[in-house]
Every structure is written in structure tokens, then in C-alpha cells.
Amino acid sequence: MPVGTLASVKGVSQDLLEELGVQILLGNTYHLYLRPGVEQVRQLGGLHRFMAWPRAILTDSGGFQVFSLNELRKVTDEGVTFRSHLDGSSHFFTPESSMAAQIGLGADVIMAFDECTEHPADRERVRQSMELTLRWAERSKKYFEAHKGEVPWGEVRGFEFPVSSRADTRNQKPETGNGDKTQALFGIVQGGMDSSLRKESAERTIELDFPGYAIGGLSVGEPRALTREVVEATLQYLPADKPRYLMGVGTPEEIVEYAGLGVDMMDCVLPTRAARHGLLFTSEGRISIKQARYASDPGPLDPNCGCRICRRYSRAYLRHLYAANEVLAQVLNTIHNLSFYLDTMRAVRHSIALGNNAQPVSGRRSQTKP
């Protein structure tokens, strides 16, 4: 899932994302709540219509901001007080308010409000944080069950593109649902780097019965080997017949590896952010296009990549755009990285479809996924 925090995958338009084959985007409740505001989005028909994205959307609950905005917030059992990073204003987030916001935004998949535990943290701190997330998960679920019908699209989800009624006939049915009137609320497993707490968190989250489960609290500064360890330790307790979503991961190598372990969904800002910073992922490894060595390199970014960027532009040109600070550099770089990630996942799905459990890169076999 490409990340589009502010209802925008930075640098790429929605029509292009469709062409690239993106099936689902991630948006962020906290950011959209602050701007333009949930009510604003709701009145404009919900997030899909607002951002003109006919395919699936998942919104994060704001739980990650509990972690990343640690300078600007205060956590209590009841909820989290945030100071807006935009204007300093104070806002109180609770599981209930997060659910209300996410129902108002109207994404297809919404996330329970959790606390992403910082790393490192001692066991007692991790346990308390995990318990908090479990209490919040229960409250999230309860509120959601009571209000899940209050989605912005009303009885039947449906909208057309383009927005203007005078425009051509390119009307599309939404591709996200089959008439569902509600969203899917996923639970989030925490537990830090402690396998036994992960197990407990998973089991107790499952008891609450969600249609999908996420592994949160990783990629927060821990060594990569540890990330993998914790993923494996957690995954085995999550039902294989429901989506398993590993939050905030990872590099191209990592997403293949995790898919091989049985992870179904992942999101990461890495491809888009790195692209804007001149770091490009290729079949031959990472390329920092800003390096002087590419100044007169006429070849494609990645000779093995069939994306529209690699088919058309040279490394020298991409390097020039970056050096000259042209916005096009960010656009082209982002398209490439996204294409590379999408191609990677397509290969993974293809491999699975062929009944070939073996993952393309590491060759590790999944224990639990067909």
C-alpha cells in the first residue's frame, strides 16, 4: 500500500496510481482530521470521492502519531492529547473519536486506535503499553459496532468520476466494495520485541474478533533481524484465513521476505520518501541518483525495469532534475520506486498463484499460507 497520508501520495496523481496498478492506498486519520477536517471530507462524500480514488483505502488510526509525535502529546488511559504540529492547537484523541473520524472519512479498512510502543522499552513498559492497546482495541470495536453504519456514502457506496457532471463519460463504479455498507475494522497487535507479550497480545486481540489483524510497533528503530524475529513470533498466532497486515514495512527485500512468511498487507513511506530524496530502488540495488557519477550516464535507471521512467529517461537526466531541484525529479523518482515495489509484489502474487510457496528472493517457505 503506497502511503498517502494527506489524501495524496506525494508527487503522483490518482489516475497514474490507477495505471500503475495500485489497489489500495493508506491515508491518515490524524492528518486529515486536522486538515481539511473529517466533517469537510464527509460532506464531500467521503475520502474516496474527495480524493477521486475509486479503489480501496485504509486509514491508520493515529496510533502511529502517538509514537512519532511524542514531543507533542500526552497519553492517558482515556486517550491522547495532541498538540497540532500545524498550529499548536490541542486535540484529544480517544479510541472512540478515532473511530468516529475514520467512519466519517469512510475508508474501506480502518484501524483500531493503538499505542505504538517506542523502542527500546523495558518489559514492564511494553506490557503496560500492550494492555493499553488492548483496552483501546475493545473500545474501538465497541464504538465501531455501534456506529459502523454512519459512513459518508449512505446506504449504498457508489460514486462516479470525474467529479464534474459535465465531463465525459468516464464514469466508473467503485471497485472497492460489493455493496457493503460498512467498513472493516482491523485490530493491532503490539508487545514490543518480547515474543511472549506478542503472543499474548495476538491471542487477546483475536478474542475481540476482528476481520483482519495488524502487527504494529515494528520498524521503530530496532535492528532488522529483530524485526523479522518478532514478525515470525507474532504471525504464527494470527489466523491465516484473515488478512495479516504488517505495518510500516519495508525495503523491497523485506516485503518479499515478509510475504513469504505469510504477511498479506504492508505499507511503507520508504518508496515515496526515498524517491523524493533521490534514493531509488532497482533490481541491482539502491541507487542514489544525486551522485556525481551519474551526471553523464546515458543508460536507464534500471535496465531490468520496464516502468515508464526506465523506458524513457536516462540516469543523467534524472540526476540533472534532482540537482536542479526540479519538482519533476520527485515525480519521476516516485513513479519509479512505486513501480518497482508494485512489480515486486506482483511477482510475489504470481508466485503464490502458481502454488509456488517459495518466495522469489530468500526462498523461505511459508508455514501457514497457501
Next chain:
RNA sequence: GCACAGGUGGGUGAGUGGUUAAAGCCAGCAGACUGUAAAUCUGCCCCUCCUCGGAGGUACGAAGGUUCGAAUCCUUCCCUGUGCA
């Protein structure tokens, strides 16, 4: 020709007797980036040596001078801008 104002490291621009190899910014070079406070952040950026903490050498238009000590003060010269002839 006269009168002012200036000449600082690749650029710009602080500094106006010592703590100044000389701020900041830009350019340049390299690195980081993993549920986005990120078109961001970090390091290097005169030369040589180096045990990477430093050591030495050059340097603020040029040449002299004053001083324990000068990018900073004085003299002459060169150059640039503006104004007046």
C-alpha cells in the same frame, strides 16, 4: 582628473587589533531515510601529513609599515561602483 563607497574562501556575505582557517546562506561532495511534523535531516567542504584526536603550512586586492599580535590601524599602488568635471 576630483569626490565618495568598496575590494574577505567557488558564489554571496558577516567580521573591523587577539577566543578567526575566518559566522550564516548558496553551490559542490557524501551519507541517512521503513503504520510521512520529511522537496527533510546529518557530515565534509584552502593545502599537506596524520595514531582521525590533531600537527604544520598558506590565506581576507598588492607591496611596505605600526604592534607582543593585523582581514581588522597607517602609507603607497592596483582594481570596481556611483557622482561631479
